[in-house]
Amino acid sequence: GAGVSQTPSNKVTEKGKYVELRCDPISGHTALYWYRQSLGQGPEFLIYFQGTGAADDSGLPNDRFFAVRPEGSVSTLKIQRTERGDSAVYLCASSPGAYNEQFFGPGTRLTVL
Amino acid sequence: AQRVTQPEKLLSVFKGAPVELKCNYSYSGSPELFWYVQYSRQRLQLLLRHISRESIKGFTADLNKGETSFHLKKPFAQEEDSAMYYCALSGPRPQGAQKLVFGQGTRLTINP
Numbered sequence: 364g365a366g367v368s369q370t371p372s373n374k375v376t377e378k379g380k381y382v383e384l385r386c387d388p389i390s391g392h393t394a395l396y397w398y399r400q401s402l403g404q405g406p407e408f409l410i411y412f413q414g415t416g417a418a419d420d421s422g423l424p425n426d427r428f429f430a431v432r433p434e435g436s437v438s439t440l441k442i443q444r445t446e447r448g449d450s451a452v453y454l455c456a457s458s459p460g461a462y463n464e465q466f467f468g469p470g471t472r473l474t475v476l
Numbered sequence: 477a478q479r480v481t482q483p484e485k486l487l488s489v490f491k492g493a494p495v496e497l498k499c500n501y502s503y504s505g506s507p508e509l510f511w512y513v514q515y516s517r518q519r520l521q522l523l524l525r526h527i528s529r530e531s532i533k534g535f536t537a538d539l540n541k542g543e544t545s546f547h548l549k550k551p552f553a554q555e556e557d558s559a560m561y562y563c564a565l566s567g568p569r570p571q572g573a574q575k576l577v578f579g580q581g582t583r584l585t586i587n588p
Contacts, residue, residue, distance in 0.1 A: 366519070396575070405480075405562050405578030406520070419575055454520065462574055467520040 365389070367468035369455050375474045376445055384440040384471045388457030395438050396465060397430055398454040406454055412438060413461060445475045478503050480563050480579035488585045489553050497548040497582050499537075499563030507565040509539055509546040510576070514560040523548075523561070533557070553586045560584075 368387040376382050388395050394413055398406035408422040412432045420430075427445075432438040442449055452472050456465040479502045489495055501507065511523040524532045526539040526546060537548045546563060562581045566574040 398576075398578075403485075403580070405564070405581050406576070408575045408577065411575055422575075458574070464522050464525075465574065465576065469519050 367455055367457050367466055369453075369468040369471050371471060372469065373472045373474075375476065377476050378445060378447060380445050380475075382442050382445055382473065384442075384453050384473070386438045386440070386455030386457075386468060388436060388438070388455070389466055390436075392457035392459055392466075393435070394458045394461050394463070394465075395432060396456040396458075397438070397440050398456065400452045400454055400470070402451075409440070418461075442473075445473075447475050449473060450475045478507075478565065478567075478577045480565055480577055482561075482563055482579035482582050484582050485580065486583050486585070488587060490587050491555055492552050495548075495550045495553045495557065495584065495586075497561050497563075497584065499546045499548065499579060501544050501546065501563070501565050503544075503565060503567075506541075506568050508568060508574070509537070510564045510566070511535070511537055511546075511548050512562040512564055512578070514562070516559070520562070555586045555588060558584060558586045 370385045396411050397409040400406045410430050411419040415435045427443045430440045452470040454470045455468045458465045481500045509526040512520050513523045514520045535550045539546050560581050560583050563579040564576045
C-alpha cells in the first residue's frame with residue numbers, strides 16, 4: 364500500500380514568508396509525528412498527534428511553528444515569518460498507535476533564502 | 477536529559493569484515509532503543525528495536541544498561557549495508573508516545 368507522503372518535496376522561500384508543509388499518513392494510522400533534520404544532524408522531534416489532538420508539542424522551537432490535524436488524517440506544519448535557520452528537511456512519520464513502528468515519509472526540504 | 481551519541485560520523489570497512497556501529501545514550505530511566513537506517517535515495521526506516529531481540533539483515537544490537545550502550549553489529553559486512561545509520565531512543569511505555577530522540581548518525585561505507 365501507499366506509504367507516508369509529503370508535499371511539496373522541495374520548498375524555497377524568502378526570509379519572513381509563511382510556509383505550509385503537508386503530510387499524508389498511512390491510512391488508518393492514528394499517530395502522526397513531525398521531525399526536523401538539519402544538515403549533518405539526526406532528526407529532531409517537533410510534535411506528535413494522537414488523532415486530531417496534539418498530544419506532545421514540546422519540540423516546537425518557538426511560536427512561529429504550529430501544526431494541525433483537523434480530521435485525524437492529513438497534517439499541516441505551518442511556519443510563520445521564516446528565518447534562515449529554519450532551513451532543514453522536515454520529516455513526517457505515522458504509526459498505527461503510540462507504541463508501534465513509525466513509518467517515515469520522504470521529507471520536505473525547506474530552504475529559506 | 478535525553479541524549480544519544482554516535483561517536484563516528486563515518487565508518488568504512490571492507491566487504492566480509494565485521495562491523496560495529498557505536499551508540500551511547502543518557503536517560504534517567506529505562507528507555508527503548510532503536511536503530512534506523514536510510515539507504516541512498518530511500519526514506520528512513522526501522523532496522524531493529526531492542527525489545528524485539530531480533531536479528532535483521534544479519535544485524536544485532538544488545539542493550540548494555542551498565543555502559544548505557546546499544547551498539548549495532550554484523551559479523552560479515554555486505555556492500556548493500558552501505559547506508560546512514562541512526563541510533564534512537566524513546567521513553568518507556570506507558571509514559572506518552574514514542575517520541576524518538578536520534579543520534580547524529582553514522583555513514584557506513586562497505587568497500588568491495
